[in-house]
Amino acid sequence: MSRKKSITLLSVGHACVDIYQGAVASLVPFFVAERAYSYAAVSGIVLAASVLSSVAQPVFGLLTDRWAMPWILPVSTILGGLGIALSGLSGSYPLTLLFVAVSGVGVAAYHPESARVARLVSEGSHTAMGWFSVGGNLGFAAAPLMVTVVATGGLRLSPLLVLPALAGSVLCLPVLRALHALQKKTASDGSGSRAAAGVDDKASFVKLSLAVVFRSIVFVGLSTFISLYAQQRVGGGTTAGTVALFVLYSGGAVGSVLGGSLANRWDRVTVARWSYLLTIVAVAGTVFIPGPAFYAFVALTSIGLYVPFSLHVTLGQDYLPTRVGTASGVTLGLTVSIGGLASPLIGGIADATSLRTALTPLILMPFLSWLLFRTLPEPTTPKPATTARQSRESTEAELAPVRNHHR
Structure with missing residues (x-):
């Protein structure tokens, strides 16, 4: 199977998984309307998944x-799909938390291995990894539309939300068969004897991880409350909220593609640094500017947060070349999960004061990410293989540590 086809299938599969991360925030207005949950209660649901x-x-x-x-x-x-599908069936708050948590575990299990597989089939290409990330962005963007269509008929229809998971599980099978064939081929030609080269830069990886955490707080905080905040800033009821959430998620697809392209012209650290600097202004506009311009600032915030999205993954893998799975689990996972830990705090402040007051501290988060990126070096990566044999050897070098563990 060609690299392009493999990345395309992985990207679509990524969308089918990340649609359930977006679905958690998309269900918040329906939980509030149908079950009268407070801001703090719906924050707890996001926390359960996170x-x-x-x-x-x-x-x-x-x-x-x-x-x-x-x-x-x-x-x-x-x-991941089963947990979200079951979350709307019971009015019990503990059961809702349980089902959302089950979905969170499914999503957690998916990302490290999918990032490892994507790295192998993309041969380390920034552009290809950007397209793999776009799949997740599109899943996020589709979530509010899918949830609105289904949940408008009541949360009792939530079992229909399992359909993307069924499709995604089937789509990844051809890639796994192609990967298995590649493993057998590289094992038979004897090119897998080399160990993966590189030395771990743990200090830089820790700084990168902290930057990802601050970025995550902004994104998850806005994901949780942007639909409710839009109704206050723009008016228009739940429709305004759905549009705001769609803009927040769909802008990420633009940012991910842009990030991969910019990284081919400038280094990844520089691209991420400028992106976070511009995001400070975008988040401030989202919080303070009312009216239709609100949507423009939401879009700019989304793009700014997602330009470094796929770059986080490849930077993490290059900072920890001997622990690619761990690096993927932290960078790709933390970008959409650990920020949820701040959601109950935001919800509590909103209940005590207002959503505007609760969201204002988010302006500081991209500034902290920018400060950390100022201290990060651009890691040196090996030149891409130029022949079929070199390409096989480069791929097998990634697989060698796994085989060594098997032995």
Whole structure:
């Protein structure tokens, strides 16, 4: 299978998984309307999906570094969809938390292994990894539309939300078969004897991870409350909220593609640094500017937060070249999970004061990410292979640590 086709299928599969991360925030207005949940209560639902995912993704990354687990892609996709599908069936708050948490574990299991597979089939291409990330952005963008269409008929129709998971689990199977064939081929030609080269830069990886955490707080905080905030700033009821959430998620697709393209012209650290600097202004506009211009600032915020999205992943993998799965689990997972830890705090402040007051501290977060990126070096990466044989050797170098563990 060609690299382009493999990345395309992985990107669509990524969309089918990340639609369930977007679905959690998209269900918030319906939980409020149908079950009269408070701001703090709906924040707890986001937290349920985020906490387990935050802890589990690095764990699954460690497992991925030790054993190749391609089978986990279809399994985790189904698990992610099943949890969200069941969350609307019971009015019980504890059961809702449980089902959303199950979905979070499924999403957590998916990302480290999918990032490892994407790295192998893309041969480290920034552009290809950008397109893989776009799939997740499109999943986020589709979530509010899908949830609105289904939940308008009542949360009792939530089992229909499992359909993207069923599709995604099937779409990843051809890629797994192609990867298996590649592993057999590279094992038979003897090119897998080399160990992966590189030395871990743990200090830079920690700084990168902190920058990702601050970025995550902004994104998850806005994801949780932007639909409710839009109704206050623009008017128009739930429609205004759905449009705001769609803009927040769809702008990420533009940012991810732009980030990969810019990284081919300038280095990744420089691109991420400028992106965070511009995001400070965009978040401030989102919080303080009313009327139709609100949507423009939401779009700029989304683009600014997602320009470095795929760059976080490749930077993390290059800072920890001997622990690619762990790096993927932390960088790709933390961008959409650990920020949820701040959501209950935001919700509590909003209940005590106002949403505007609660969202104002988010302006500081991209500034902190910018400060951290000022201290990060651009890692040196090996030149891409120029022949078929070199390409096979480069790919097998990534697979060698996994085989060594098997032995």
